[in-house]
Amino acid sequence: MNRVARRFRGLPLRSRLALLVATAVAVAVAVAAAVCWFVVRDALVDSLDDALSENRVPDNWVREMIDENGQCRRTIIGQYDAPNLLKQTVQVVDQTGGSCVVLGKQAIELKEADTEVALRESPGSYHDATASNGSQYRVFTYPLEGTPYAVSAARPLSEVDDTLNNLVLVLVLVAGIGVLGAGGAGLWVARTGLRPVDRLTEAVEHVARTEDLNLRIPVGGDDEIARLSESFNSMTASLASSRDLQQQLIADAGHELRTPLTSLRTNIELLARSEETGRAIPPDDRKALLASVTAQMTELAVLIGDLQELSRPDTGAGGAKVQVVALHDVTRTAIERARLRGPELTITAELAPWYVRVEPPALERAIVNILDNAVKFSPRGGTVEVTLDRGRLTVRDHGPGIPEDELPHVFDRFWRSPSARSLPGSGLGLSIVARTVRQSGGEVTLTAAEGGGTVATVQLPGAATPPPETPLT
Template sequence: VEHVARTEDLTVRIPVEDDSDDEIARLSRSFNSMTASLASSRDLQQQLIADAGHELRTPLTSLRTNIELLTRSEETGRPIPEADRKALLASVKAQMTELAALIGDLQELSRPDTGQHEGRTRILPWHDVVESALRRARLRGPELTITADVRPWYVRAEPSALERAVVNVLDNAVKFSPESGTVDVRLADGVLTVRDHGPGIPADELPHVFDRFWRSPSARALPGSGLGLSIVARTVQHAGGEVTLTPAEGGGTTATVRLPGAPKPPPEVP
């Protein structure tokens, strides 16, 4: 223990005989379990920081390049053609939006996994959350046909986190849908399904879709931080549910979110 405190070397384990069950043995096993958990947490934290730095570098580099071009034009008195200037400003705006979204996603993922969430949860009409997310999705994909069959279901969750999770699922479907495509949304008996008719997800990529910063090679040219589905998985897990992505029959992908709840709200306590 003194060695760990002095060196912060969390890989050290106290040797314990398998058949020993006295107080020292139990304490040693508990200490080994604690240091293993701390080591895993530290590794995840370092990986998150490294991944975040990598993701932030791309929009920052693009921003710096565009701003330097605009600054050089002002300093030298050589105006940039109007069409090019508009394109540069549009690129700056897009990169700032991407940075803001990435920072927001990182803040969401940096929140503690347990404890603090319980005080913010309450009984919610999940159908209302889905309807609100559908309105946003239709604005983002006006060329798409988004069908919806939404039936009442009440869940216990954190309001803002649940809405963000549903929005992320719908955004994914909108982003990967072909032009003039269809997205089918259904909520019934505590199961939300969102089915798109896009290119689908290769079988070898399915195990990674909920990993932080993971993006399919075919999607790296599209906007996004690679954190959306990680946030979905985290939110659904906190609400006691599960989320899966599976290939849809006939092509495309079906996202399925299951949350415990009931078709009617619980009676109010007098």
């Protein structure tokens, strides 16, 4: 059985469909043929019973065939005045279970039902019986009026069997033609129905062979195949977009890495040439070169860290556990770090309690990036205002602001305003902010502030009180 199942599963899909259709039709035809055979047989037997009942041998003739001792006077073999009785075998049955044939060639076996009719315990009986030569007969036994006997009239069942055998031949022929036709129709339907799947398979093989993600399958209708084609087109479009973004990220990262690496190479070559030629670099110039090398190394480290952050899956599974975090405490810690980076600035804070469910390291990095932006673009002696009210974190600086036409691009990777390209940074900070906030179910916006400067707004879902029995970080 397992071998047959494995062999069946090894067949092509269209062959399996055709085989299943043919099998289903064969079973249906077999059941219908069996039902038809039994119905026709019952109808033929009923017709034979009616013939036996309607064409009785006359009672007075039967009485003449029995002497005063209850013995048959003589047996008539195959001769009688009525032609419709020539096929019948007629025998007389007494109450003791004895019998004698008065018409016909073969004696028919007696059954208990025949004796019951002779004893007047039954008004009549229809049943099958076997003749002395082994043939099957249909028997009708009825009482012989005015005597203690019964009459059994029998006709051969071959009248029914011959018709049934012919019917079987017809049913087998029709069933065979039906199964073959069903198999052919099933194969045609399978080929027609699976043609879109063949096109989809060819498209998948083409993509696997050529890596051409621009291939699209024509979609027609709204059935399962059409939905599968739409899903394939959506998948290839997403893969193409992902590949384009990956290539763009690699190109942008290479461009951003080239600048600090070029500067590092130039400075190190100057220091190496000084050592090789023995021509000392003035102390102030040497100090400036070393400071430049340190700054470029720091910029590289920041850029690599930002790239690692952006390389994490968008599902938020970056290794950190999602926890309930006190947003006001994280913001307060980020403000202290920002004050160290901009000691000449005044940073005010009004922080109302708010608890959110996020990855703590990612949230802290995002808030630090927002504050770093505010510190970077604030004028010396300026003020940065930070407020947190019902999950809405606002950071407002008084710097030069961002032009209106540049606002839609501030969260793009590696995008930097032309006016800020001389300042340190990788252009990835706000991209990381947007990604972290979206993963936490929030929203982030950057707008121009009234009177100059920029307002960064982060809205995160949460509550003013922590959930019960929840450890805070």
